[in-house]
Amino acid sequence: MALDKITSITGTAVHLPGADIDTDRIIPARYLKCVTFDDLADKHFHDVRYDPEGNATGHPLDDPRFKGASIMLSGPNFGCGSSREHAPQAIYRSGFRAIIAESFAEIFFGNSTTLGMPCLSASREDIDALGAVIGNAPATEVTIDLEAMEVTCGETRFAITMPGSARHALTAGRWDPIQELLDNEGQITAAGEALPYV
Amino acid sequence: MGKTLYQKVWDAHTVGTLGDGRTQLFIGTHLIHEVTSPQAFGMIRDLGLQVKYPHRTFATVDHIVPTVDQDAPADPLAAEMMDALRRNADDFGVTYFDLGSGKQGIVHVVGPEQGITQPGTTIACGDSHTATHGAFGAIAFGIGTTQVRDVLATQTIAMESLKVRLIKVDGPLKPGVYAKDVALDIIRRLGANGGIGYAYEYGGSTFDNFSMEERMTVCNMSIEGGARCGYVNPDEKTFAFLKGRPYAPGEDEWDAAIERWQSFASDPDADYDDLIEIDAADIEPTVTWGISPDQGISISETIPDPAEAGSEALRASYREALDYMQLPGGTPIKGVKIDVAFIGSCTNGRLRDFREAARFLKGHRVAPGVKAIAVPGSQITAVQCEQEGLDRIFEEAGFEWRAAGCSMCLAMNPDKLVGDQVCASSSNRNFKGRQGSPIGRTLLMSPVMVCAAAVKGEVADAREVFEVDGSDSAVA
């Protein structure tokens, strides 16, 4: 299974400020009633984008200026809560290819990496500054460089971080580990045999 | 320098190092449920793979099960999910505790109940509350669906090792203070993201004295504090709990199992990356007021006033929470009106939870206008409660006594909040919309505090409502 090497992402961005944005908010539980991920596009953040009567609330995701954005900006502890992969799947299937936030909950981070959607951490100041730039000029392209580990957007430029193994997995085209896991069949069997309870 | 249980289990289950530097970790026990597994089975079918260790894979159905009548026709999507799990378990030879088995329930209640959850093992499940199983000295964590695929196909996942933080709680809890309060207090102190990158080891005399159920309550909520897993070292209580359970080692293997299990406990001179010490006497009955589990206060405190927040960021998050909750900052949490009371979930849906709640509820009535439901975590729990007559105590008090499932912990079955109802809940998450209405409001608290709120129709101090004076020292 040859995977793309993900070394940079370029696109427009949308800023969703706030701390502890949880996976229930990213994809409400009722959308988990499915046996495939196929229908999750555009369900992301549904209940904050629409009021209970179904009227749009004027959320940034529905602001025509940010239509087509492929990079999401947010605050600390993004993706906390449930392990539902439906959350990054919904974001990915809605056109996003990277998320920059102050920090990420681990399960969400891992799920996103395995999808080939990098989650990059940056300081609040840098994210807010980038948010201000795209707020004023939403069409400005943002580039995330996973080799230099920096973000550029016009004159704005700042460093981003990500654990080395995830970065390596993305840039080397190993973000979905299944083939490598399968290749180690012999070692797996040996490990299982060494465990008395297995 | 000694090792922690985490390190010992990690080392024993390491298969090798992957090209990107992550560890390929052997998963001893794989638990699955209907929500996060169908796509994973779809993926292994597409790849033409099999389940590598079907005998180490156990399935049950919990999130979507109706609790008024488990056999009532489910809605078409729920029925499709149940059928998919049944078919997948069948096709791949996986043990399935189905509705008709008498053993169905919330996956984190079923694992320990069946003796599947054992010390010194790795456990994974496509569910963030897998941390619950750490109460037995297992390293247990939630995974995503693509990783469920990995475990099905290879019994391993790619994972980066965690740091270990020892959280030591010492001394007796005050009367009316429970394991749930310990969990909410830890999260309040360390924040909803305080545990990122850590496994939590819970120790100290408070945990030593806790029952297995209480340990499970705290380990369960490790994830609400950002930690991927939490555990307690195995001891005599752990072994006594497991003895005789269907999947626990039998008589002839028992002594060897105990010896092995004990060998995994953290060494006295183990090295921790961080240490937090808490005096149990400082913990009060705790209630959340906001939309993140770390937004909790003791029952006697006032809801924070955004004007007094220490930073602009904190002010903004208080405002967002209070707007959503429709609560005024600076006012007491006590007295906030509730519409619904819910006792259940993988945090507080076990026999001891219902026993303790019933002990106080007996002879009281749910306030008019409050809908109160008690939902056992498993079919076995339901039977145990019914044998003790607990169901009747709940019903006589005005609670509905339901069948096993996740129920109102999340919005995937018919049990949901309506509109902006306020729910006093023994579950684990107070996120926006968590309980099924996009504007529903959740206040997390212990089951006994839920009973007090149900009886008063508003958030109340259970110690006052039920005249807890400590003479009859509460157990749970």
Ligand code: SF4
């Ligand atoms: S009871 Fe709640 S938290 Fe636990 S498994 Fe069910 S939905 Fe998840």
